[in-house]
Each structure stands twice: as C-alpha cells, then as structure tokens.
Amino acid sequence: MTLVIAMDGPSGSGKSSVSKGVARALGLRYLDTGAMYRAMTWWMLREGVPLDDQAGIAARAGEPVLVSGTDPAAPTITVDDVDVSGPIRGSEVTGAVSAVAAVPAVRERLVALQREIIGTGGIVVEGRDIGTAVAPDAQVKIYLTASAEARAQRRNAELSGATIAATQADLARRDRLDSTRKVDPLAQAADAIELDTTSLGLDEVIEEVLRIARKHT
Numbered sequence: 001m002t003l004v005i006a007m008d009g010p011s012g013s014g015k016s017s018v019s020k021g022v023a024r025a026l027g028l029r030y031l032d033t034g035a036m037y038r039a040m041t042w043w044m045l046r047e048g049v050p051l052d053d054q055a056g057i058a059a060r061a062g063e064p065v066l067v068s069g070t071d072p073a074a075p076t077i078t079v080d081d082v083d084v085s086g087p088i089r090g091s092e093v094t095g096a097v098s099a100v101a102a103v104p105a106v107r108e109r110l111v112a113l114q115r116e117i118i119g120t121g122g123i124v125v126e127g128r129d130i131g132t133a134v135a136p137d138a139q140v141k142i143y144l145t146a147s148a149e150a151r152a153q154r155r156n157a158e159l160s161g162a163t164i165a166a167t168q169a170d171l172a173r174r175d176r177l178d179s180t181r182k183v184d185p186l187a188q189a190a191d192a193i194e195l196d197t198t199s200l201g202l203d204e205v206i207e208e209v210l211r212i213a214r215k216h217t
C-alpha cells in the first residue's frame with residue numbers, strides 16, 4: 001500500500017487546512033470525510049427525515065449518491081449530482097451533522113465509501129476515526145489538537161458572524177457528541193502522534209507533519 005496519512009482531531013483543530021497543505025506538498029490526493037457526513041446530513045434534511053428518528057435515518061442511509069472529489073486544490077462533493085460544497089458548511093447542517101453521524105448504518109455506508117476512495121493509498125484523509133477505524137493500517141497517523149479558544153477563534157476567522165463564545169459552545173457541543181457516540185467515536189489512535197497547534201501557524205504545522213511523514217516512510 002502506498003502512503004496513507006490519517007489526520008484526526010476535534011472540530012476546528014485545523015485538520016482541513018493542514019491536510020490540504022500536506023497533500024499539495026507531497027502530490028497526494030485529499031479526502032474530507034467530514035464533508036461526506038455533512039452531505040449525508042444535507043440530504044436527510046432535504047428529505048425531511050427527522051433527526052431524532054435513528055431508524056428512519058438508517059433506513060434511508062443507502063439512498064443518496066455521494067461523489068467526493070480528492071483534489072486538495074479544489075475539493076468538491078456532490079449528492080445526487082448537486083454540488084453541495086457550499087450548503088454543507090451552513091449552520092443548519094453543522095447543527096445536525098453529529099446526530100446523523102452517530103447512526104451506525106450511516107457510518108457503515110460512509111466508511112465503506114471512504115475505504116473505496118482510499119484504495120491503495122496516496123492520500124491524506126481527515127476525520128475523527130481515520131486512524132482508529134477507517135484506515136488503522138495508515139503509515140502516518142496525526143492527532144491534531146488546539147485549545148478551545150484557539151479553535152473557536154480560527155473557526156470565526158473562517159465564518160464570521162457568531163461571537164467567539166457562541167462558536168466555542170458549538171464546537172464543545174459537537175466534540176461531546178462525537179466523542180461519546182457508541183460507534184467509532186472521536187479518539188486518538190494509540191499509535192497516533194499528537195500535535196498541539198495552539199501556538200503554531202499553519203505553515204509550521206504543515207512542516208511538522210511533513211517532517212513526521214518523512215520519518216515514517
């Protein structure tokens with residue numbers, strides 16, 4: 001298997017920017033698994049499936065056709081041929097995604113799709129359960145963390161509008177749901193290298209990951 005870099009961590013830890021930067025530097029593909037859970041959630045909302053109806057979500061999890069682009073310069077995602085790259089970042093999907101991602105049938109379907117895309121490797125994959133469940137054989141596993149304040153500040157710099165306190169509360173809510181669900185919760189793999197990015201700039205984090213990748217390959 002060629003190189004797989006698993007990039008896990010809580011919301012707002014910088015996974016997307018770092019993963020894309022690393023993929024570009026190494027000429028690898030890039031997969032945003034969070035976007036897949038968001039796209040599934042967008043589809044459930046559009047279909048009017050109630051978020052507290054786990055059985056209803058499970059029954060329909062096989063229906064939407066999801067296509068994930070893997071170009072780190074312009075990652076896109078379509079659901080039933082609709083480009084949802086923009087709408088999946090909205091507050092409605094962000095508020096609902098952890099409930100949908102906790103449904104085992106949803107995870108089963110998306111993990112199978114993710115493994116298909118990973119194929120024989122050559123890819124940076126970001127998510128919550130990549131090193132523990134999706135690609136436990138990945139040669140490089142990184143677990144990105146940052147203080148709650150730093151994560152909220154970064155998120156607000158990306159999507160202005162909310163107060164830092166409101167963003168911090170939302171990230172904390174999602175992290176709690178993501179790390180306490182029964183199937184494949186957010187967790188650091190035993191063999192993952194933890195990188196605290198609180199006081200590091202993006203380029204410094206990318207450099208550090210590249211250094212780790214060189215050591216492990």
Ligand code: C5P
Pocket residue numbers: 011012033034035037038097098099101102126127128129130174178
């Ligand atoms: O990374 P992002 O914030 O876009 O992920 C959105 C949500 O998707 C997370 O809060 C989590 O509920 C879910 N997710 C997951 N497993 C992954 C990636 C994301 O459960 N591998």
